[in-house]
Amino acid sequence: MRLMEEMVIKLRNKLAEFGVQKGSSILIAYSGGKDSSVLLDFLSVLNNELEMQLGVAYINHNLRGNESIEEESFVRNNVIANYNLPLYVKVAQSGSLESQKGESVESAARKLRYDFFKEIVEKYNYKYIATAHNFNDRIETFFINILRGGGSETLNSIPAVNGKIIRPLLDITREEIENYIHTNHISFIEDSSNQTNLYKRNIIRHDIVPALHTVSSNMVSSFETVFKHIDEDTDYIKSCAEVAFKEIIRFKWGNVTGIDRIAFNTLHPAIRSRVIKKLFDVYGEISGLNQGLINALVTQNRIKLVKGRLYIESKGKFLWFYKVNNKIDITCTIDTIPFKNELYHIDVCDTGYDYYPVFNSLFFPLTIETINENDEIMLAKGRTNIVKRLGERGIPKNIALQGCIIRDSNKTIVVYCCGPFFEAVNKSDKTSLYYLKTISSNTGLQTSVQYT
Amino acid sequence: MRLMEEMVIKLRNKLAEFGVQKGSSILIAYSGGKDSSVLLDFLSVLNNELEMQLGVAYINHNLRGNESIEEESFVRNNVIANYNLPLYVKVAQSGSLESQKGESVESAARKLRYDFFKEIVEKYNYKYIATAHNFNDRIETFFINILRGGGSETLNSIPAVNGKIIRPLLDITREEIENYIHTNHISFIEDSSNQTNLYKRNIIRHDIVPALHTVSSNMVSSFETVFKHIDEDTDYIKSCAEVAFKEIIRFKWGNVTGIDRIAFNTLHPAIRSRVIKKLFDVYGEISGLNQGLINALVTQNRIKLVKGRLYIESKGKFLWFYKVNNKIDITCTIDTIPFKNELYHIDVCDTGYDYYPVFNSLFFPLTIETINENDEIMLAKGRTNIVKRLGERGIPKNIALQGCIIRDSNKTIVVYCCGPFFEAVNKSDKTSLYYLKTISSNTGLQTSVQYT
Structure with missing residues (x-):
């Protein structure tokens, strides 16, 4: 009783x-x-x-x-x-x-x-x-x-x-x-x-x-104690892994996450495996996550893996996690710009240090599109392939192709962005911010982490 | 084969x-x-x-x-x-x-x-x-x-x-x-x-x-994996606990350790239990270390426990770990001081802000002794019981009695110290340091962590 x-x-x-x-x-x-x-x-x-x-x-x-x-x-x-x-x-x-x-x-x-x-x-x-x-x-x-x-x-x-x-x-x-x-x-x-x-x-x-x-007749209370120890330990490690997870992310753009490879490699193995698990969770993937994969991420210099719908790719100092089939496919137009904008009309602009490209006027409406492989932008140093230029900054091609451009109705590209990377033929802050904001509100993507 | x-x-x-x-x-x-x-x-x-x-x-x-x-x-x-x-x-x-x-x-x-x-x-x-x-x-x-x-x-x-x-x-x-x-x-x-x-x-x-x-026919490899996970996790927590252990120690003096109670209480339970275990290890004690004790240390305001030969006592913002039976029992003498010392001869010294006690001369040799319960020192504010004064700084009586004094052959106490707490009738830096150094070299104790 x-x-x-x-x-x-x-x-x-x-x-x-x-x-x-x-x-x-x-x-x-x-x-x-x-x-x-x-x-x-x-x-x-x-x-x-x-x-x-x-x-x-x-x-x-x-x-x-x-x-x-x-x-x-x-x-x-x-x-x-x-x-x-x-x-x-x-x-x-x-x-x-x-x-x-x-x-x-x-x-x-x-x-x-x-x-x-x-x-x-x-x-x-x-x-x-x-x-x-x-x-x-x-x-x-x-x-x-x-x-x-x-x-x-x-x-x-x-x-x-x-x-x-x-x-x-x-x-x-x-x-x-x-x-x-x-x-x-x-x-x-x-x-x-x-x-x-x-x-x-x-x-x-x-x-x-x-x-x-x-x-042991005390089996039950022994297990209670063991469970308590396990809970405490895993709770602690989980909280440390959450801090580490935030610290190693350098790039977040739609379905793309870029993590700092050096920081990742120096994590303790106990934290590293949990950070990777969290990344897999973010992408809703559970298959293919094992010790072999984690070892590969740390030890192999050049990585390109597909796990379910998740791509993992190393480039430069980044380790990229992304889905290619979640490519942004929003096209919208910008009919006018609500303030005076140097891009309305640009002549040769030689400051003695740098110059901006020569074109006489932007033809509205502008459109936001996803980047295509052959897209080029005219920057100070001349005509540049956008995917190649993003590649030089450590962004793999598949991810670059998830970026956006703004193009005028004469097919001239005046802006491109991919995550924190943004470049325009004219970097007047007000104009840049307006474009980023417009892209953000039309694609739902975070675009303004940093300018380049 | x-x-x-x-x-x-x-x-x-x-x-x-x-x-x-x-x-x-x-x-x-x-x-x-x-x-x-x-x-x-x-x-x-x-x-x-x-x-x-x-x-x-x-x-x-x-x-x-x-x-x-x-x-x-x-x-x-x-x-x-x-x-x-x-x-x-x-x-x-x-x-x-x-x-x-x-x-x-x-x-x-x-x-x-x-x-x-x-x-x-x-x-x-x-x-x-x-x-x-x-x-x-x-x-x-x-x-x-x-x-x-x-x-x-x-x-x-x-x-x-x-x-x-x-x-x-x-x-x-x-x-x-x-x-x-x-x-x-x-x-x-x-x-x-x-x-x-x-x-x-x-x-x-x-x-x-x-x-x-x-x-499961894979039992062996499953256990291998489980052991690997456990090793990684415990290794990580151990390394975190070692960092935490160093951070919470505020006082180290012979067999006395004073830890910062607020810092200890805010540790994650997984770390806290390991820090306590490490403290027990330092004192060579294994009995009495259990979850009940750890809970008591965190939740009880006033603690005075004896576990084997280890004493645990809370006072003020400190949690003290010590052994009373390891009382310092070294007595040695100082025959002379190798530089001019204000304590050789002190008259009334009224600066208008403060004054030093009146005594005319120190009688050599000086001796280093452990503090006794009734020992008093003459400081600016008058005659003061040393154990009581250390108590006001959060040092329990048992620990205060492990401190040292320097006494002249006329029985006048001119210096006392207990761990980082040091006070002398005259705080001329050169003299203080000489006394601390002498006490250190004669007792093997660390004395110069901080002055009060």
């Missing part, structure tokens, strides 16, 4: 830790299995006191014919008759889990669940989604990620809070859950999701964890 | 990684068991090529009567007849392992072994000690330290190199060792050390690791 009280205190504290307040609305992710039955019961009991708005979401994965029908009927009866709570049921189409390409059934089922929860939460305005992950799930996931060769972050990878999701049972062991079920005569059914494709997890659950328990 | 070659390449690379050069002398820690028999054979074979000076050290733990005698005779025969190498044997006194207080038999045996290796290495001038720890030992130690609730550092805690100790087999699995034994017909005996008090390790070895292997 003392144990039961301890567990209830732990659960209350967890809710307080999550900031769950009187009157909060919580959607309970319910499978009918032991864990979520305890979660449902506990939150219902606490409801007398906290006056929460509880609801229950259930997915019938429809994997086992008649059994699935019985399961759903148990759930409906239990939630409505025993707990008198609103129930949201989704019946998965038969075979929907098998049809996903390149995904395990387990992860397809997870996606289905969370999509459904999200839908209900948005429709009925729930503040939280409570799931029934427990402490043993954490230990099992620890082993699964060890066997995947995961980084430290993955060793304690079920967070107690993640957006709207809260996990009140995360510090409760399966033994405590069994105990709660026994003491409070909780009804449950064998969780069908536990039967699907859980070969690895079952060996860990039924062989490895019990064996560890025979080695 | 391909596997054998792979293993030999791995081993060669390991030796190269350790910097083992042609002609190096290596003492092989040999038990007669499988692991060290493979180590012995491999190094002997390689010897044709590397022309090393090999020797073999063996301890007869003398735990099992006749069996121990047979074991020793096998070892003597094998090392001398088969390998023709010098053999150093130590026969442990019967019962010597059980007699150690507060130690497990395993760790007592380890101490005995390493003491013996050290003795032989020093006597016969070996450059390296090679031990036969293998990759499975790393995995097993990982689990043992998980079950101890260890920090990240302990999860990969068998270093490949540690001082003179090298571990060439550290990346070789037990399976590869078995394979080597089989292929090369290596003689061995069942390692007696494997039979002693290894209950925990045996469950891990025979139940848990094989179960993990059934879950």
Whole structure:
């Protein structure tokens, strides 16, 4: 009985830790299995006191014919008759889990669940989604990620809070859950999701964890301590990596990121791998990120790699990350310039030190276009290929071709820019700023980091 | 056969990684068991090529009567007849392992072994000690330290190199060792050390690791990756903690360390716990260092703790770490001062702003003594108790009593100092520095960090 009280205190504290307040609305992710039955019961009991708005979401994965029908009927009866709570049921189409390409059934089922929860939460305005992950799930996931060769972050990878999701049972062991079920005569059914494709997890659950328990009766509190250490360490490294990430970025332009190669190479390996991971995250890529790649980025002088839709290229002191298929393709026009502009009419302008190109007038409207390979601009030193000129500044061709030009209706190019690099036939500040601003507002790109 | 070659390449690379050069002398820690028999054979074979000076050290733990005698005779025969190498044997006194207080038999045996290796290495001038720890030992130690609730550092805690100790087999699995034994017909005996008090390790070895292997056939390479991540992370955090450690120390005086409490409290928990561990290491204490203590240091306003011989005390903006039983107890005399000193003869000295105390002359010799509780110094504002005055500066009484005074033979105290805090009846710089220097050279303590 003392144990039961301890567990209830732990659960209350967890809710307080999550900031769950009187009157909060919580959607309970319910499978009918032991864990979520305890979660449902506990939150219902606490409801007398906290006056929460509880609801229950259930997915019938429809994997086992008649059994699935019985399961759903148990759930409906239990939630409505025993707990008198609103129930949201989704019946998965038969075979929907098998049809996903390149995904395990387990992860397809997870996606289905969370999509459904999200839908209900948005429709009925729930503040939280409570799931029934427990402490043993954490230990099992620890082993699964060890066997995947995961980084430290993955060793304690079920967070107690993640957006709207809260996990009140995360510090409760399966033994405590069994105990709660026994003491409070909780009804449950064998969780069908536990039967699907859980070969690895079952060996860990039924062989490895019990064996560890025979080695040490303090196993649970030892894991608690280990998880705490891991969390502290990874949180610290993460915060350092975020600082480093900002420090090494020298160029940001749409889908292009240019990082300082020397600064990157001198990062500690622990930080370097996380900075790279963050870059991959920015580009939504997860494949191809491994130690071999990171080593290549550090040790190889000339790099040109394609990972999914992400290009990585070294040039000069930069390491570039970009997508070519996100080329800016906005064309818009500038009908007039709202102030006197030297570019309206330019004659030979020999100052004795430098000269500007000879052309007599700009023909409006001007247009903003993306740079083409053969585009040339007439600068002080003469006619210059823009892609080549950007290349001299360390910008690879693929990225240069994501830059913009402004061209008059006589096809004369008067401005080009690519990220922080900007050049015009006339650099009168007012005019330059006007052009950059116009390009920015028409392309959504940041253009004014630095002038060259 | 391909596997054998792979293993030999791995081993060669390991030796190269350790910097083992042609002609190096290596003492092989040999038990007669499988692991060290493979180590012995491999190094002997390689010897044709590397022309090393090999020797073999063996301890007869003398735990099992006749069996121990047979074991020793096998070892003597094998090392001398088969390998023709010098053999150093130590026969442990019967019962010597059980007699150690507060130690497990395993760790007592380890101490005995390493003491013996050290003795032989020093006597016969070996450059390296090679031990036969293998990759499975790393995995097993990982689990043992998980079950101890260890920090990240302990999860990969068998270093490949540690001082003179090298571990060439550290990346070789037990399976590869078995394979080597089989292929090369290596003689061995069942390692007696494997039979002693290894209950925990045996469950891990025979139940848990094989179960993990059934879950993932890539277990070994997964662990390699996990260990690499852990090493990188802990190495990074360690280097950050070393920087932080230096930054928060404001006071260092013999066995006294004063750290900046605000700076300490704002450290990230991951760094804070390591800084505290480093402080405990400095004082040679290992007991009492736990999360509860660290929390107390951060959250409690007034702290006075004793951990072993280490005192921890908060006062003002300092957190003090010290040993009281390391009180400075040096008494020495100063017969003369090698330059004109205002303290030779001081009259009333009223500058209109301040005054110095009235005494007519110093009586040589002066003596350096430790501060006593009732010691007083005559300063501008009058007669002052020194311990109280140090207390006002945030120095606890126990630490103040580790400070020094200089007293003349008429019992007048003219100087006191405790770490960076220094005060004299006359602060003429030349005199102050002379006194500090004299105290330093006579007590071995750093005295001149700052004046007050």
